[in-house]
Amino acid sequence: MNVIVDPELQSALEIVKGAHAQRKTLLLVGACRVDYKGRAESKLGLGDRILIVKEDGAVLVHRPTGYEPVNWQPGGCMFSTQLVDDKLVIRAIRPKPHETLTLTFKKVNLAAQLDLTDRSAFELYATEEEMQETILLDPSLVEPGFRPIAPEKRVKPGFMDVYGMDRSGTPVVIEIKRKTAGREAVLQLWKYLQELRSQKTANIRGIFMAPKLAKGAQRLLETLKLEYKPLSPKRCAEILNKEKGRKLLRYL
Amino acid sequence: MNVIVDPELQSALEIVKGAHAQRKTLLLVGACRVDYKGRAESKLGLGDRILIVKEDGAVLVHRPTGYEPVNWQPGGCMFSTQLVDDKLVIRAIRPKPHETLTLTFKKVNLAAQLDLTDRSAFELYATEEEMQETILLDPSLVEPGFRPIAPEKRVKPGFMDVYGMDRSGTPVVIEIKRKTAGREAVLQLWKYLQELRSQKTANIRGIFMAPKLAKGAQRLLETLKLEYKPLSPKRCAEILNKEKGRKLLRYL
């Protein structure tokens, strides 16, 4: 890590160039103007802002208030930095669509090259597992009268299933997807159903639960005479939150 | 400004509390875990991140790559900070919807309280004037066969007009708004049309161009038998960019 407080622009320039060269995260705080030109155009006069240039070339310019950056660029930018007329000019160029974001620093209060190591996986809930829990908690999410019999282990990595019976006693296999499901997910359910049908009765329903179905997945689903019931991870998290404290009933 | 490099957690705590107390922007770089619970839930294991807490209580947690914050809170958060088990725990609580974002710092590499002054107005183009230019440049934006006759000066501050003729030779008055137009904007066009109709022929069309119409404005527009054609500044900026280099034809 390399931090300088109230650096001369020349020193700040070195920090900036060093960060770019080593593909490290750059942090710059100071008074600057910001100009953007590309899909749209914007201008922002002199003021104190925080500039972050990440390892992948993503650029963020933050004002002292607000969640959103006032200007930005997604990752993959190229950079050109130089001292011009006693000002530190940092130009971020995005190839496609062609855009340029220009920061002109009059004064730098804080310049830092950061060595950030971050290998952790980000997990957003509700997971498919929690979606499964949610269905066991409130089986009416599937349909009125649905009764879960057994939560199943994954058939293939990435899938979660629930077995149950509908109100008329017909076996039901449920496949859950955390996000928009594609054809392959529907095929998985189909394959699974086929296996069960060969082992047991042919009278089994298959219900696909996901926030959404891709177009091709929907066609396939109709062709295979499977059913679809929308269910989002968000909805599940809400229900789990609300029902928190209750015991999760397990069925055999 | 108050910056400490590689502070003890106790010193970092003081920086954090000081920043909150004085409503200053807080900058924290270090190894932390991040937990979010609210509309959804998320977990992020130990890793190096940048934390920004802004003057308005907006919270941003950034990993070393990517445009988007991995976790965040919009402005208006309350905070509780403390040392727990040799870790610096910062909790941001959002009242509505009720959400909590918890950062658990194991090590702080950089802690800063920033005094940022930023009073400049952010300007995003295209302006109404540029939207007008765009229509003169590509009259088909209004409708096929439209021919501009004269760009007009503003009738009232905030408005731009274009005069022209449609393909059948009927005079057309165009009113432009940079953003969603309300009733008063439609009334302006109406007033203007009335004036022209009293002076010249009664056979004049009025076309309103804006990214969107407010509901009330749309009702009024229908009542007054005016027309509406969507046009966004973004679209204009794109066209202006594309057609850049061409001469802007002026009509008398």
Place this chain on the structure above:
DNA sequence: GAGTGGATTTCGCAT
């Protein structure tokens, strides 16, 4: 205060 639609949306997945 709830609802609606735009965004320099970004991002991801299907086509």
Place this chain on the structure above:
DNA sequence: ATGCGAAGTCCACTC
């Protein structure tokens, strides 16, 4: 590569 739809979307504005 292109395009469509979701997002913990956020935000501004209408009702």
